[in-house]
Amino acid sequence: ELTGHDSDRQLLAAECLCNLSLGDEVCCEKVATFAGTYLVALVENLSNRRVATTCMWTLQNMISSGTKAMKILNSQGIIPSLTHLLEVLEKDDLLAEILLAIELILDHDPAFISIETIHATILPLTSSKEPQLNSLKVVYKALCLTGFETLDVETAPQIVKHVVQQLVLIGIENGAEAILSIRILANLVAINEGCEDFLVAQCQQHNVKLRTYGLFNLD
Incomplete structure (x- = not known):
């Protein structure tokens, strides 16, 4: 049914696979083996967002299940598919799911997304989107893998x-998200020459007082 032309049956099939992917690693490995290629392809079918989103949830479950399922998905082209969607989607519910999937893959360290891909694709594309919690997490985890170094100026x-x-959007009330933001900024300024002046200019432009957070000594 997943490969058919009836969108309702496709959705039902995707939902069944999503439920199966909530099982153990062995179950996820089997789903990846027999249906991974179709799930990856359907995620890119933006004409049916319900099916694409359900397939994305299934892929997220398999990515987080362990290395075995992730190895299979990697061989089926999940990384190019996700980076393509990251490039073409703007502010969108599916974009948040794509970012979550990338974050989960980054938890595997550079085993599946190389440092070169992080530098050339993940960091530039993610930071070019409208900020949200998922993009912040991707940026932080990606930078941790690169030692907070970036490919270009x-x-x-x-x-x-x-x-x-993102700090402007969340304000000081969201402590955990603010701390994550400050960690990114502090490390970038420490590693990358010229970032400090740009950070000060951005904070002045958006009226952000970093001393308010008690974590950084600039305003």
Whole structure:
């Protein structure tokens, strides 16, 4: 049914697989083996968002289940599929799910997403989107893997802008998210030359007082 042309049956099949993917690693490995290719393909079918989103949930479950299922999905092209969607989607519910999937893959360390791909694709694309919690987590985990170094002179300032905009959105009330933001900014400024002046300019532009957070010594 998953490969048919009836969208209702496709959705039902995707929901069944999503339920199966809530099982153990062995169950996820079997789902990945027999249906992974179709799930990856259907995620890119943006004409049916309900099916695409359900398939994305299934893939997320398998990614987080362990290395075996992830190895199978990797061989089926999940990374190029996710990076393509990251490139074409803007503010969108599915984009949040794509970012969550990438975050889960980054939890495997650079086993599946190389440092080169993080530098060239993940960081520039993620920080170019409208900020949200999932994009912040992807940026943080990706930067942890690169030692907070960026590939070129444009990416670090773009990340700074992205994170400052997120601080404006969340305010001081969201402590955990604010701490994550400050950690990104502090490490970027420490590692990347020229980021400090850009950070100060962004904070002044958006009226962000970093001393308010008690974690950084700039305003």
